[in-house]
Amino acid sequence: MRLNAKQIAAYTGGQFLVDPIDASALMTGITWDSREVRPGWLYVALPGERVDGHAFVEAALRAGAAGALVTDAPSQSCALLARELGAAIIEVPNTASAITDLARAWRSHLRGRVIGLTGSVGKTTTKNLTRDVCAAYGSVVATKANQNNELGVPRTLLNADPETAVVVVEMGMRGRGQIAELCDFVRPVWGLITNVGESHIELLGSRENIARAKSELFEALPAGVGRAFANLDDDFATFMAERGRLSERSVALSGFAGHPDAALRGALERESAACDQAVWAEDVSLDAEGRPRFTLCARDAADHDDGALFATVERVPCALSLTGAHNVDNACAAASVGFALGLDLATIAAALGASVPEPGRQEIIAARGGFTVINDAYNASPDSMRASLATFAATDVAGRRIAVLGDMGELGNFAPACHEGVGATAASHHLDKLICIGELARHIAAGAEAAGMDAARISRADTVADVLEELDALLEPGDAVLVKASHFMGLTRIVEGLVN
The missing domain is CATH 3.90.190.20 (Mur ligase, C-terminal domain)
Structure with missing residues (x-):
């Protein structure tokens, strides 16, 4: 993020309670945790059930915040401190909504490829693998940890610069319409759905309803230039492609799978959407510590020269640092993004092998x-x-x-x-x-x-x-x-x- 106080006030519908010493000076980061504040950042005072962020505005200013978004007028001492430090205090109707407003405006400054990622299982691991693969392509910003909610998603966009080559945005959801709301301001050009499982079945009632909610990501992809990434091992892959009207809207489809037969079947049995690329694994095995070893395979429809689809198949060995056969699917998902970016399989496999798990995940x-x-x-x-x-x-x-x-x-x-x-x-x-x-x-x-x-x-x-x-x-x-x-x-x- 690189926005000045005037822009921030304009984008959030705010008004200055304390004018900054330099309204054109850029703020380069955002947080609602006063302990994270760095010099030149924007602090957002979020009200909470147990802790009200307004109580920490002074601490944020002392830590170097160049501005603060608030809904309550600051105390006299806080306002005086802001004036002494030359920081802005901007009053907005709702600080949580203001974060989304800023992300919506900042999105138009981003020139790189924005990728939305969701699914029932494996979102964060796949996001991390995708981040590491995309780093071989260019600069990348990805959702931190599993901050995939109404606050974390806009912050991911705001963490990116206009020059960032790829932005990977993990999107969580608990009900229908939530992915669509996130996509409204994220505006993903590419979208990846890891799978449809049983998470959130309490609220949605069935896997089909979960698939409907997840497919909101595919529905949001732009016609003619978008690309969807679908798990061909998942029995709802075709359903979600149809919900997204991918073929009708000329949204390209990349298929991935941890099982070669499923990849072959999904790629060739096109119903409503045609896979023009496929990435899958063959010869999967686990070492003594449960880490997968396999052959990473890919083929592109553009390679055919005899009327047969996917005539050319590339294969390279791949060894993950992550444990568990289920991570082969996650790795193939990330590899499909790298393949669509034009990376060669050897580079992709090296990036996958170097990716390490986050604490608390295997x-x-x-x-x-x-x-x-x-x-x-x-x-x-x-x-x-x-x-x-x-x-x-x-x-x-x-x-x-x-x-x-x-x-x-x-x-x-x-x-x-x-x-x-x-x-x-x-x-x-x-x-x-x-x-x-x-x-x-x-x-x-x-x-x-x-x-x-x-x-x-x-x-x-x-x-x-x-x-x-x-x-x-x-x-x-x-x-x-x-x-x-x-x-x-x-x-x-x-x-x-x-x-x-």
């Missing part, structure tokens, strides 16, 4: 007690639970495999059945111990027992302290512990307790 930690902790506690859904358990089962472990699984959120009336299904999956992977924490996780325990797991190997816990106490008595050198649940369960405290 993070492997060697504890001082000689055992291993797999920290996958950042979030969870039925699909990601199954993928994480499969990865855990495929990893070489000298001792015992112990899984600590907690509640999954946003499943509504489907929650008991979804948790029981995860329990059945856990039973099929021959765990040495299954510890279930939380009220809903009791259904995981029940599902595992119903699927034939020995009840003596299943325990139920109510608190983090209970889990740590049990593990303290149980763990031995060589053992491995998987920790996974939805973020609200706070199971990172178990990870911290085990590691520290």
